[in-house]
Amino acid sequence: MEQINITKLISKYLKHWPLFAIGIVACLLAVFLYLRYKAETQYETTSTLLVKSQDAGQGSLKGENIKDLGLIKNSYNVDDEIGILRSTGIMEKVISTRSLNINYYVEGRIRDVEIYGDETPIKVLVDETAKVIYDLPITVTLLDNNKYELQASINGEDFKLEQNFGDLVSSPFGTFTIDCREDSRYVDIGKPLYFVIKNTDRVIDNYLANLSVEQSTRTGNLLAIRFLYGHKKKGEYIVAGLIETYVEEMIKYENELAENTIKMIDGRLKLLSGEIQGVEKSVEQFKTKNDLTDVTSNANLYIEQANDYKKLISDYQTEINVINSIELYLEQGNLDTPIPASLSANDPSLTGMIDLYNATLLQKGQMAQSASNANPIIVNLNRTLNDLVKAIIENVRSAKNRLLIAQRNLQSNANKYQAQIAKVPSMERKLVDISRDKSTKEGLYLYLLQKREEEILSLAAPVSSTRIVSLPKAGRFPVSPNKTALYLSGILLGLFLPFCVVYTKGLLSNKVASIEELSSLTTAPILGEISRSTDADIIIANKNSRTPTAELFRLLCFNLEYLKKTEKNQTLLVTSTTKGEGKTFIASNLAITLATNGEKVIVLAFDLRMPSLMKNFDLPDSPGLTDFIIKNDVDIDRITQKHPSIDNLYLIGAGMEVNQVGRLMLSKRIEELITSLKSDYDRIIIDTPPIGLISDAFALNAYIDSTIYIVRKDTTKRDNVKSIESIHKNGKLRNTMVLLNDTKAPESYGYSTRKN
Template structure:
């Protein structure tokens, strides 16, 4: 497993620290400018309300009884209330009632500022039905005086500039509206242009609902937390206040509609019962007129009393049957858009529960119909549910009616037993008892319905919402966005990440040697040393006692050359590289100069016969040279050797005349003669050869050399070229191969420095 060198990794990126500092400054500045001039602060407005749920008012039998009287309204589930508060219909009424689809702005140099409420000097009333109305069009308004104003805008490549009076109806190609001046306003005209926008109501509804959240404060409670985000705190407070107000109004309206429908049904039933009671009373009157009632009232006995008790129970059941008949009649008449008065079925809990569910579903359909069409799948589903509930109520009513009728028959059977005992009672008495029983039944039902009617009237006369505001809408003191800490932190991270990415990508696509560590890790050949980058690119000079960092590194190179030598003399040294431009001629030239300055007798050979460079470094002629010696066998060695004019102990041999067939010359026996003669005369022989990555001339000299200096150059030599170095070293293609890294950064300080080159 490859271990990561943290110091090396940090050094790779820290050398680009100015880029990181620049990136951080730029991104932090961008974050500051965004916060200062671009980002619009958003405030959170919160409120808490308490709603009643299905569990409310059911803590005891007494509460259930009070509910049956109509004094406690049908409650709904908390989730349903959340859905109502977040419905399009409620929000549309809030926006319409407060003209929240009209926004007022004061132009700024960089960002326009929205004003609202008392900060606005005018009030715009828009005709939403105008087909020419253009939404989101900036309409500039200039207050000329207390009675007049000027409108200016640009529509369809045409400027419109008109003057109007406050309160007049303004009809223009882009809309119809009325503008009124406010008497109480905090607006101060500082010369900055004022304009307003008429927003599309549907889009405003969507935006407001996205910024609105309603949730339970805790799962087991009935408290709802309402939260709305807005750029203007006062506007946000008005939105929540309007939302709660509209919600309460709609709930009261629904409760009143339920009470009014109940009263209408009871009135209809009371009118019918009133006629029936009048008929019974008239029958009693006629009976007493024809008969003497004294005989009836003077002979009561025990059997009659017991029979009357059973008949009283039979009458009670008959009352329940009549109530169920009324409910059946109500449903059969097709009243599917009005709630069923649940108060009439208080003595049958199962039927009461089903009617409550029917009314709740009808309420949900009513709220949803405000923002959805009849073809909406949800509306269709609710209609189906209402139809199923209606059928279930009818079936339940029939079942209850059958139970009451069976109970009636049983009671009647028992009553008949006693009737047999009172058979001797005069017929007149029996007739009077029957008439009295019928009268008692109808009067009991009449009084019951009359009591229910009074209760519903009382509830309607004093409408009270079950919703209570726990905390009024209040905006926070500080904006919730933009988050300055997050933006600055994000800017800093981005400012560091971008340079890091650039450096990483640069390093990823960089296929060249960039450091000494990288060089030594890619080849096992001995490392001879590194050569600092020369300021002027010329060969070093030893005149006037000047010593540059480059000269010092060449002296160190000579020391390492002796330290790493594998032969006693290490006399003949070949200098080569992979490709042109890596500095092999520069290294050969300076190595020769350094050895000569150390007192050794040195000769440098320009064996790059195709593109010679060595003699140019010294400003000397290439001819006569090596090719002359090889081709012209009569040319002696002394004739091609040139002494350097200023550097003592340094001699050079140029490439000679240009020859096309250089490869054939490299196999000439004259080369061996030349090298052997030079070995007799000089301490060091430095041979500059062509790059071996292109030409194989250097391999022909391997038999005559003691060591090889393979020159690589920082940011020039490719990593893949080091495979060639590794192959040469391991296979011995060039003797005693050692690697030099050229063009590195000069050390910060040396024992001797050249003021001219000190940088």
């Protein structure tokens, strides 16, 4: 896995530091403008409330009370109380009773300032049943202690009205009354004062969005109330109004519950009073009609006789069950098996027939082992068995009828005795039931009287069990906006946006951007890099130059020796993929550097189609290479030019313009030229056309020792580097080495940069 060089990664982005600086400054400026002109300062008002626990309350809701009777079911839950505090109904009452939908402002230079309470000199009461234009600024100008002037603009039309305090104002934007506050601390500093009527529903939604009610602990009944608002005093007043309204509603609800309970108890007491009188009269009549002292004298005898009859009835029922079993067994057609001995009866004749049936069936079974079903004996036995079955069934049914008749007679006698037994306790039980009913109604009557008094006492002391633990108090410092967090976010955003721009640019770019990236794209040796020139001249690598670019050319000479694959590395071909990548610049300055190092150097301008080498040195192109190749009478000395000011530096220009340059590149005269030059010069540098467009450079491969392939930063495409890799691997150009041009000069040199 490829390791990431953190230092290089950071330096990649640090070189774009102006962009990051602009991003940070712009974002911080945006945060500053937002805080100054847009953001609304909000303070947090907090309060703590203790609500009643479940099944706790006053009056009929405390302890063992009326709801134990199942008549009232009521309980309190902390979550329910939170829901009530955050309900729109409670908040609407808070707003409507305190006119919180009317906001007062004083105009400021940057933004308008809201005032409230004794900060305002007026108090506005709006009739919202009439037509009202919401969110309309209505300016109030105080004329004196009794008069004021209203100003408003409706659909581009200005409206003015002078009015006395306390008078009803009927205007196109609403009907209201404005009173003068005597306790006002308002000081007129010449800034316009105005008020705005807000839509109550929107105010409710806004307040509830800024309201938070939650349990202080998971198991406790303490509620923490938090409310955000831009004005400290008004925020405290809103929370206080919320708690006050909540307590009032709870007391109102509990009182209504107590009143309804009293009404129900009164109705029930009236009904019970009549029922108790009826029960007492029934007891009196029953005692007069019935004499209960001698009724139970023979009760034990009746009970003994009734038990005897019940035992006989049970015995008869057992015999009936046995007979039913025999009948069911035979009706199911079980004629090949004997009747079980368990199905015996007390009737001797029935028992005899069952024994005969079983014996006949046994005889048939023994005969069937040696005779077929057609045997006369077998047939006669089958007929006997069928007759016995019919006789047994008939006998069973007759016996069962006799037993049922005897059982019914016994039951009749038993019922008579049972009626005698029941007569005595029924009268005594009736008397007990009447007395019990009387006692129950009297107890309930007394209980309801007690609860009625408790409800009356609860109405006399309407105190809610809800308790304010801490009064509403606004914080000293605003909680929103958080300036530190916003400025920190601005800094982070100012860094993030340029980072995204640089990162995206890198993703979208298809150009070689660094020597590290170049190394990852090709296996060819990397000679190094040449920084962007700080000099206005093309020729910068003179003997006395100490610029970063000149120093890099000297380093290039060292790298050429280090990476050479031949002993002399005498002939160097300089080329690139496309025009404008700086191959002529590199060839020119490399030649100067080698010459100033004491080597005898000659530079050949083999870019015959668009020669530019000689222009860099202010020398003519002719006579030159084309003249030598075409004209046999032109010798090397005639085309060779010595630089007028640089020792050891010689040049050969492109020569006259000709057509069909490709044919010239195959001429034998080129081999004669290179061979002759190798004997006279220490270093031969050949400037060729770009190989991405023209293949002239490949024709010179036989005469060179090494190739310097120029790649220009942010100009050469990554795809073009693939051709370098192919040339290197296939040996199309000998000892191909890559040089990155137009990089940034090292910071340690402290030079400015210029495009090569």
